Amino acid sequence: SSEVDNNPEDEFQALLQTLEQQTNWDGQRLVKYNGFWLLELLFRPILSARKYFKAKATDVILSTMPKSGTTWLKALTFSIANRSVFPIDQSPLLTSNPHKVVPALEFNLYWGKENPDPELIPDPRILSTHIPFEMLPDSIRESDCRIIYVSRNPLDVFISHRHFLLENKFAKDAVPLALDEAFDMFCQGIHPFGPFWDHMLGYWNAHLKNPERVLFLKYEDLKEDILSNVKKIAEFIGSPFSPEEEKQGVVEQISRLCSFENLKNLEVNKSGNVLGLMKNSSFFRKGEVGDCVNFLTPEMAERIKNLMEREFQGSGLIY
Numbered sequence: 001s002s003e004v005d006n007n008p009e010d011e012f013q014a015l016l017q018t019l020e021q022q023t024n025w026d027g028q029r030l031v032k033y034n035g036f037w038l039l040e041l042l043f044r045p046i047l048s049a050r051k052y053f054k055a056k057a058t059d060v061i062l063s064t065m066p067k068s069g070t071t072w073l074k075a076l077t078f079s080i081a082n083r084s085v086f087p088i089d090q091s092p093l094l095t096s097n098p099h100k101v102v103p104a105l106e107f108n109l110y111w112g113k114e115n116p117d118p119e120l121i122p123d124p125r126i127l128s129t130h131i132p133f134e135m136l137p138d139s140i141r142e143s144d145c146r147i148i149y150v151s152r153n154p155l156d157v158f159i160s161h162r163h164f165l166l167e168n169k170f171a172k173d174a175v176p177l178a179l180d181e182a183f184d185m186f187c188q189g190i191h192p193f194g195p196f197w198d199h200m201l202g203y204w205n206a207h208l209k210n211p212e213r214v215l216f217l218k219y220e221d222l223k224e225d226i227l228s229n230v231k232k233i234a235e236f237i238g239s240p241f242s243p244e245e246e247k248q249g250v251v252e253q254i255s256r257l258c259s260f261e262n263l264k265n266l267e268v269n270k271s272g273n274v275l276g277l278m279k280n281s282s283f284f285r286k287g288e289v290g291d292c293v294n295f296l297t298p299e300m301a302e303r304i305k306n307l308m309e310r311e312f313q314g315s316g317l318i319y
């Protein structure tokens, strides 16, 4: 009957039945939706966000693939946007994990809530998401809001994600697959929010098409020159640093506050968790570029390199 058809839970279960499914190497369920492998855990919130989220022109959306630098980007953007509200020594980041300070669409806002009150978060809103560009709620793609994407070398992403999932054990009873099997799945694009090349290309092409609305950053560039990237983010969100601020060292202060060493060593990030699922400490492992060489063989690195050359060919995206 139509009554049954209109039950969101039934509709959701019916849709789920039609989708290709896989088990990630750590035991978590993945479903393939519009060409992307989504964590089943997040599928319902993602659908709700797509259906109900209304972006505002003043929103800033932080988009990433997991383990590409989300935590860092959250800390930076929050600090830049709120620098006139909180002095550095009173920053909420000193007492809260960055994931508490900047909520995620699928983890926080729509987690267990079909259609939450959008006023729960005051304007101007900073929100994060792992949703691929093509799959974002229409209102994000159609509004004048800003999107900041941070990408990272997929080899480091893979290793970082490997550690993160082993540390947090989402599927309690699962026996994780060995590294080489997990790597093979990654290269096939079967990983949370994969294939990584499509995730990166979606935002890359959006950036090329509309650079005023979509900023494309690289984790490696942030590591190399944080100061100019902090300035870039500030300009992009429409609040560039004044000459006075620059003279006072505000750019340096924000960079230092959000640095890996500083955040990792804060009491708040040494204990506690996000949503009872992810240890705060697990978001701060090594924070380096190229740690993958300590875990992957040259053949594995070559495989990803070839994959990227093929997939990124002609796009202008270089990794």
Ligand code: A3P
Binding pocket: 064, 065, 066, 067, 068, 069, 070, 071, 072, 156, 159, 160, 161, 163, 258, 259, 260, 261, 263, 283, 284, 285, 286, 287, 288, 291
């Ligand atoms: P590693 O596992 O390589 O150390 P995400 O924030 O997207 O979950 O990504 C986590 C990765 O970013 C981890 O990488 C983590 O250590 C690193 N990271 C977290 N905070 C950082 C910061 N402030 N500066 C640099 N890297 C950071």
